[in-house]
Amino acid sequence: MSFFKRLKDKFTTTKKDEEQVQSNLPKTEDQQSLSEPQQSNEAEVEVPKKKPRKLSEADFDDDGLISIEDFEEIEAQKMGAKFKAGLEKSRQNFQEQLNNLIARYRKVDEDFFEALEEMLITADVGFNTVMTLTEELRSEAQRRNIQDTEDLREVIVEKIVEIYHQEDDNSEAMNLEDGRLNVILMVGVNGVGKTTTIGKLAYRYKMEGKKVMLAAGDTFRAGAIEQLKVWGERVGVEVISQSEGSDPAAVMYDAINAAKNKGIDILICDTAGRLQNKTNLMQELEKVKRVIGRAVPEAPHEVLLCLDATTGQNALSQARNFKDVTNVSGIVLTKLDGTAKGGIVLAIRNELHIPVKYVGLGEQLDDLQPFNPESYVYGLFADMIEQNEEIDSVADNFEQSEDNDHESK
Numbered sequence: 001m002s003f004f005k006r007l008k009d010k011f012t013t014t015k016k017d018e019e020q021v022q023s024n025l026p027k028t029e030d031q032q033s034l035s036e037p038q039q040s041n042e043a044e045v046e047v048p049k050k051k052p053r054k055l056s057e058a059d060f061d062d063d064g065l066i067s068i069e070d071f072e073e074i075e076a077q078k079m080g081a082k083f084k085a086g087l088e089k090s091r092q093n094f095q096e097q098l099n100n101l102i103a104r105y106r107k108v109d110e111d112f113f114e115a116l117e118e119m120l121i122t123a124d125v126g127f128n129t130v131m132t133l134t135e136e137l138r139s140e141a142q143r144r145n146i147q148d149t150e151d152l153r154e155v156i157v158e159k160i161v162e163i164y165h166q167e168d169d170n171s172e173a174m175n176l177e178d179g180r181l182n183v184i185l186m187v188g189v190n191g192v193g194k195t196t197t198i199g200k201l202a203y204r205y206k207m208e209g210k211k212v213m214l215a216a217g218d219t220f221r222a223g224a225i226e227q228l229k230v231w232g233e234r235v236g237v238e239v240i241s242q243s244e245g246s247d248p249a250a251v252m253y254d255a256i257n258a259a260k261n262k263g264i265d266i267l268i269c270d271t272a273g274r275l276q277n278k279t280n281l282m283q284e285l286e287k288v289k290r291v292i293g294r295a296v297p298e299a300p301h302e303v304l305l306c307l308d309a310t311t312g313q314n315a316l317s318q319a320r321n322f323k324d325v326t327n328v329s330g331i332v333l334t335k336l337d338g339t340a341k342g343g344i345v346l347a348i349r350n351e352l353h354i355p356v357k358y359v360g361l362g363e364q365l366d367d368l369q370p371f372n373p374e375s376y377v378y379g380l381f382a383d384m385i386e387q388n389e390e391i392d393s394v395a396d397n398f399e400q401s402e403d404n405d406h407e408s409k
């Protein structure tokens with residue numbers, strides 16, 4: 001199966017299928033209270049039978065629950081839709097530029113590769129990463145004797161995923177374990193989205209059935225504690241705080257005690273993004289980390305650095321500063337929805353060797369998504385991936401209409 005076809009099968013869904021599945025999925029109480037009240041009358045809900053969901057009544061057991069395979073399929077498609085929506089600006093930019101390049105340089109030659117390099121660098125992919133990518137493309141084109149730039153389209157997208165995977169596999173996974181208190185420390189400069197991300201993470205983990213608590217460690221910025229409390233209320237998780245100006249290490253100490261007493265699974269700690277100067281900030285983060293480490297062995301289990309995708313190369317230099325002081329275990333790249341230069345993800349991964357664990361794709365509670373390179377390239381090239389398969393989809397439709405004929409007999 002071609003690369004594009006595989007991505008398409010995995011992530012694509014039609015609007016109608018999506019609505020049907022949403023209305024059929026069992027909801028938790030929390031989900032219900034956060035979304036609009038459902039109008040549909042249960043007796044009228046029809047179980048979808050159409051591709052690509054492939055759901056049928058047999059998928060639901062007596063309690064109305066669906067199988068793991070179907071659940072995973074639906075999750076992948078929901079994720080695909082999130083990445084597609086969140087990366088819209090970048091996608092328009094990437095696809096338009098790539099289409100222009102392919103139209104302008106019909107033959108695969110050095111001029112084409114140079115223009116491609118320029119395009120990728122402008123999209124924040126990062127110089128070294130671009131060089132690696134185009135080197136691999138050159139040899140792949142030679143190896144497979146690809147002459148037409150049109151035929152290189154899919155290879156380019158495939159290589160982006162490959163380059164991403166060259167690093168340690170599976171490192172996007174969070175270091176969280178059942179049966180212990182997991183501590184996540186959120187760091188990053190002011191305004192990158194730390195507090196918002198903490199709210200979204202708390203929501204995500206709570207939906208997964210975890211007991212979550214938050215620690216208001218940004219005691220420096222006016223209003224920061226209040227902002228976290230608002231998130232706590234919205235999501236329905238407890239926030240441990242002290243007054244503005246107090247020692248954040250003391251807040252952490254309190255929070256860890258409270259978390260232990262209440263059998264919390266995940267404690268997420270907010271921190272200041274700016275103090276009187278940079279040295280102070282880094283010293284404070286060190287102290288906070290030390291206090292956490294003394295109270296819980298091997299904690300913090302994750303130190304997540306928040307970076308704002310719209311700041312481009314500046315985000316990379318922030319990352320270098322933080323990396324020097326704290327052991328950053330992962331990156332949350334926020335506001336990807338706000339930039340047309342979504343290539344920054346690749347630069348971060350390849351130039352800093354820190355995995356991107358989550359990406360912020362918008363301002364809704366569920367717009368924070370676990371990062372994975374396939375959903376990402378799907379989001380970046382979705383229209384191209386879908387159009388590329390016109391012939392296949394004609395075949396699919398044919399199969400489907402045969403299925404339907406069969407069923408109606």
Ligand SMILES: Nc1nc2c(ncn2[C@@H]2O[C@H](COP(=O)(O)OP(=O)(O)O)[C@@H](O)[C@H]2O)c(=O)[nH]1
Pocket residue numbers: 188189190191192193194195196197273306334335336337338359360361362363367
């Ligand atoms: N569009 C968009 N805005 C975001 C995202 N994440 C955070 N923001 C916004 O960024 C601004 C700063 O966020 P905040 O959490 O206060 O940053 P902090 O200073 O690092 O704690 C807020 O207006 C957020 O709504 C995202 O993924 N997409």
Ligand SMILES: [Mg+2]
Pocket residue numbers: 194195196218224270
């Ligand atoms: Mg904040």
